[in-house]
Amino acid sequence: xxxxxxxxxxxxxxxxxxxxxxxxxxxxxxxxxxxxxxxxxxxxxxxxxxxxxxxxxxxxxxxxxxxxxxxxxxxxxxxxxxxxxxxxxxxxxxxxxxxxxxxxxxxxxxxxxxxxxxxxxxxxxxxxxxxxxxxxxxxxxxxxxxxxxxxxxxxxxxxxxxxxxxxxxxxxxxxxxxxxxxxxxxxxxxxxxxxxxxxxxxxxxxxxxxxxxxxxxxxxxxxxxxxxxxxxxxxxxxxxxxxxxxxxxxxxxxxxxxxxxxxxxxxxxxxxxxxx
Numbered sequence: 001x002x003x004x005x006x007x008x009x010x011x012x013x014x015x016x017x018x019x020x021x022x023x024x025x026x027x028x029x030x031x032x033x034x035x036x037x038x039x040x041x042x043x044x045x046x047x048x049x050x051x052x053x054x055x056x057x058x059x060x061x062x063x064x065x066x067x068x069x070x071x072x073x074x075x076x077x078x079x080x081x082x083x084x085x086x087x088x089x090x091x092x093x094x095x096x097x098x099x100x101x102x103x104x105x106x107x108x109x110x111x112x113x114x115x116x117x118x119x120x121x122x123x124x125x126x127x128x129x130x131x132x133x134x135x136x137x138x139x140x141x142x143x144x145x146x147x148x149x150x151x152x153x154x155x156x157x158x159x160x161x162x163x164x165x166x167x168x169x170x171x172x173x174x175x176x177x178x179x180x181x182x183x184x185x186x187x188x189x190x191x192x193x194x195x196x197x198x199x200x201x202x203x204x205x206x207x208x209x210x211x212x213x214x215x216x217x218x219x220x221x222x223x224x225x226x227x228x229x230x231x232x233x234x235x236x237x238x239x240x241x242x243x244x245x246x247x248x249x250x251x252x253x254x255x256x257x258x259x260x261x262x263x264x265x266x267x268x269x270x271x272x273x274x275x276x
Contacts, residue, residue, distance in 0.1 A: 001179060003029065003136065003230055008081045010034040010073055012064050012121060013091030015042025017190035018140065020049070021218035022088055025226055027055025034077045034084075036062040037091070064091045064117030067124075074124045083128060086229075089121035089162075090140040093195045096203035099153045106197045107154050114158035122169060129178045136179045138229050139166045143186040143242035146249060148257075150264045151203055159184075170234045181229040186242040188216040 009026050013019040015037030023033050027050040035050065035057050037043040043059035050057035060076050062069045077084050095102060095110045118139050129135035144152055145159030166182035173180055187210045198204050221238050228236035237243050249256045 001134070001136075001177070001230075001232060004085050005030070007031045007085045008033075008077065008083065009086035009088065010036055010077050010084050010125075011088040011090055012036045012062060012070075012073075012117065013140075014046050014088075015039045016046070017192065018185075018188075018218050018222065019088070019090040020046045021222035022090065022138075022226065023050050023055075023057070024053050025219070025222045026086070027051075027053035027057070029055075031055045031086075032081050033057045034060050034073060034080065036060045036064075036073050038063050062091075064089075064120055065112035067120045070117075070120040070124050074128065083132065084125065084135070086136045086138065087121060087125045087129075088138045088140065089118040090138075091117050092140060092142075092158075092192070093197075094192045094207065095154045095197040096151050096207060097154070097197075097199040098151055101199045102154055102197075103199065109197070110154050110158055114155070115161045118162050118165060122165065126169070126173065126178075129173070130176045134177045136181075136229050137166075137169065137173070138181050138183060138225065138236075139169075140183045141166070143184050143237070143239075143245060145184060147186075147242075147245050149260065167234065179229060179232045181225070181233060181236050183221075183225045183228075183236045183238075184242060184246075185221050185225070185237070186239045186245075187211050187213070188218060188221050188239070190218055 009031055011019050011023050014023045014035040023046055026033055033050055035043045035046045040061040047057040047059045060073055062073045064070055092114045093110055095106045139162050141159040141162035144156045145163045148156050163182050166180055170180040193208055224238035225236040237246055
């Protein structure tokens with residue numbers, strides 16, 4: 001099932017990063033986009049870029065951790081364009097730290113946005129898509145949802161939840177003619193570090209260096225992900241390193257996790273990860 005002409009889309013977290021890249025990719029299809037973001041100024045900036053790229057857009061301030069605000073976003077796109085063809089549950093944040101050291105407030109924060117935000121988006125839009133018997137749902141997880149590295153428990157748990165939810169929806173919505181895709185990218189250049197939380201500086205240095213080393217752009221990941229969504233593929237794993245880890249873990253989980261345990265805290269790996 002192909003995207004309709006001039007697709008109507010709501011994208012959360014579209015004020016920057018991957019959400020903005022997805023908005024611009026749809027703008028080049030002359031899409032109409034509700035740019036939803038907790039940062040109203042960032043959303044307005046994306047609107048200007050979308051319009052310059054040939055699309056139409058309206059900014060909408062939305063905190064996805066609040067169900068009422070996601071419901072309001074659905075009402076807004078209904079009033080603007082009579083509904084949505086594509087829903088992208090993209091808004092996300094990152095945190096790292098050993099379990100028992102990462103503050104409970106940070107756990108609550110990341111779960112509220114990364115997991116409840118996607119739950120809210122699906123809860124609100126799935127009934128609409130069932131009724132119209134068509135639509136596309138893109139839930140943005142991450143390779144972290146299946147890689148499960150040490151010190152990434154909070155982030156990985158939320159992304160694993162998004163993967164599981166999407167797999168369930170894929171089965172539920174197939175008969176309704178609704179495509180469901182879960183995006184599982186690895187590191188690429190984005191602004192996720194701006195709100196990053198951790199109990200110490202070490203995790204921040206490691207994460208920042210991994211982002212800095214990536215040679216893949218948000219635009220490339222967005223194009224590959226939208227191609228998977230339009231093609232009806234459940235998993236969008238756009239980067240080679242993520243696909244390799246996916247296969248390794250599925251082929252031999254015991255060997256995979258054994259290697260992770262031995263290597264993650266080795267001095268050689270530590271020096272490599274923390275080298276600026």
